[in-house]
Amino acid sequence: MSVAETCRNVKSASIKLSASTAEEKNNALLHVADALLKHKEEIFSANLRDLERSRAEKLSFPLLKRLKFDESKLNEVIDGIHSLVKLDDPVGRTLMSTEMDKGLELYKVTCPIGVIGIIFESRPDALVQISALCLKSGNGVLLKGGSEAMETNRVLSRLIISASEAAGTPKGWCSLLETRSDINELLKQDKYVDLIIPRGSNEFVRYIMNNTNISVMGHADGICHCYVDSSADIAMALRIAVDSKTQYAAVCNAMETLLVHESAAMDFLPRLKQAADQKGVELLGSGKTLQIIPAAPVGEDDWATEYLDYKLSIKIVGSLDEAIDHINTYGSGHSDAIVTSDRANAARFMSLVDSADVMWNCSTRFSDGYKYGLGAEVGISTGKLHARGPVGLEGLVIYKYKLIGNGQIVADYAEKKSTFTHRNFDSDCPI
Numbered sequence: 001m002s003v004a005e006t007c008r009n010v011k012s013a014s015i016k017l018s019a020s021t022a023e024e025k026n027n028a029l030l031h032v033a034d035a036l037l038k039h040k041e042e043i044f045s046a047n048l049r050d051l052e053r054s055r056a057e058k059l060s061f062p063l064l065k066r067l068k069f070d071e072s073k074l075n076e077v078i079d080g081i082h083s084l085v086k087l088d089d090p091v092g093r094t095l096m097s098t099e100m101d102k103g104l105e106l107y108k109v110t111c112p113i114g115v116i117g118i119i120f121e122s123r124p125d126a127l128v129q130i131s132a133l134c135l136k137s138g139n140g141v142l143l144k145g146g147s148e149a150m151e152t153n154r155v156l157s158r159l160i161i162s163a164s165e166a167a168g169t170p171k172g173w174c175s176l177l178e179t180r181s182d183i184n185e186l187l188k189q190d191k192y193v194d195l196i197i198p199r200g201s202n203e204f205v206r207y208i209m210n211n212t213n214i215s216v217m218g219h220a221d222g223i224c225h226c227y228v229d230s231s232a233d234i235a236m237a238l239r240i241a242v243d244s245k246t247q248y249a250a251v252c253n254a255m256e257t258l259l260v261h262e263s264a265a266m267d268f269l270p271r272l273k274q275a276a277d278q279k280g281v282e283l284l285g286s287g288k289t290l291q292i293i294p295a296a297p298v299g300e301d302d303w304a305t306e307y308l309d310y311k312l313s314i315k316i317v318g319s320l321d322e323a324i325d326h327i328n329t330y331g332s333g334h335s336d337a338i339v340t341s342d343r344a345n346a347a348r349f350m351s352l353v354d355s356a357d358v359m360w361n362c363s364t365r366f367s368d369g370y371k372y373g374l375g376a377e378v379g380i381s382t383g384k385l386h387a388r389g390p391v392g393l394e395g396l397v398i399y400k401y402k403l404i405g406n407g408q409i410v411a412d413y414a415e416k417k418s419t420f421t422h423r424n425f426d427s428d429c430p431i
Contacts, residue, residue: 003185007142007192009172011115014140016170018112022089025136028167032132033081035163039155040074046151047124054148062250062308066122069152077128080370084136090393091138092429099423101413103406107429110397112138114194117186118378119144119208121200124152129369130378131160131174137396142186142193144177153178187212197391199379217387217395218379221306222252223332224364227323227349229340230261234268236361237339241272243363244337246279250308252380253335253357253367257303257313259323262288265316269293272314281310288316303330320345324352331355333382335367356382356389402429 001009036043047069054067096108116139120126127143134141145153157176165171177186186193190213197218198208209216226244228237244255260268265288273293276283284302285295295314302313303326317323327336337359338349346360357367357380367390369377374392381387387395412418 013172031167
């Protein structure tokens with residue numbers, strides 16, 4: 001079957017899926033969770049083959065770490081599915097009710113986007129999260145994972161599709177694309193595909209944006225910062241910095257640059273160096289940093305580099321505003337944190353840092369759909385249209401206007417026989 005035919009089938013199924021009830025979608029999600037658990041050894045075996053092949057091909061450490069799908073990852077995605085089931089249905093919510101005239105009522109109601117094409121690297125767990133979110137939000141989905149996860153993705157997608165369809169989900173709502181040429185064909189399907197979400201390198205995301213008429217949502221690099229302010233609690237700052245960098249270094253919300261106020265540097269940096277050595281983190285520093293702790297010299301390009309590894313750039317700054325300016329100059333608009341005891345400084349940082357997620361006295365690793373209670377995520381958007389930050393259920397629905405009348409025609413209003421009231425009222429759409 002061609003990519004165009006596949007997209008057409010998913011589009012047809014998505015229309016039927018959009019009318020599914022919350023109970024029907026939740027039942028399908030529970031069937032998916034059961035199927036994944038029942039066939040976990042098949043999943044692990046496929047993942048082992050992917051890992052062995054990828055190691056032989058000398059894939060980088062970050063990709064290998066993302067590729068691994070073990071018992072822990074399985075438990076995470078199953079927990080994510082169960083959390084999705086507990087969430088309210090995002091479809092059919094009334095956002096606005098307006099009486100245009102007596103007996104003429106306008107409702108703004110949430111609905112699925114339609115068909116979403118998602119292109120991602122390495123992480124098989126992302127395939128589960130994405131498909132589960134699309135099912136809950138009533139969207140058809142086209143999945144294109146990286147070739148390094150080919151075996152795992154095949155098993156996961158087969159289990160998800162068969163389990164959901166056995167539970168009554170419209171046949172064809174989800175499909176897996178596998179080849180690089182499939183991506184180029186997918187980008188041509190603006191007749192059937194409503195949104196593309198690419199997850200990959202900056203160059204890859206820009207390629208997608210420049211080669212399709214389909215709307216694109218997502219982010220490229222995750223160049224995240226933590227700023228240790230002059231009034232920071234040093235012990236707290238150390239815990240937050242270590243967690244932001246090392247809790248999971250190969251993800252987009254891990255800290256890549258640490259900014260330290262000059263008045264805190266002498267106390268903080270030696271402690272950070274000791275912690276970094278224990279965790280195996282390579283440090284790169286600017287001139288002032290090198291006067292306090294041993295580190296490799298940092299280059300200008302490093303400030304704009306997403307390492308996705310145990311590597312950290314450090315800069316000493318003279319003020320809060322200098323830290324904000326650095327983040328807005330070199331950051332990617334993803335996730336940035338301040339550690340401070342000064343509420344006014346925290347407020348200024350969170351107002352002026354132009355990022356989707358800003359944090360005060362906590363780790364950048366919290367910027368995640370599952371941790372936010374959004375029911376996992378399809379990705380993190382650094383754009384400013386429709387959805388921003390971790391994109392969960394709310395980011396996968398749009399809205400339509402429903403106007404309910406009783407024989408009204410525009411001519412009566414144009415001829416002043418009738419007049420608009422435009423009165424807002426609180427009521428759910430009755431249909």
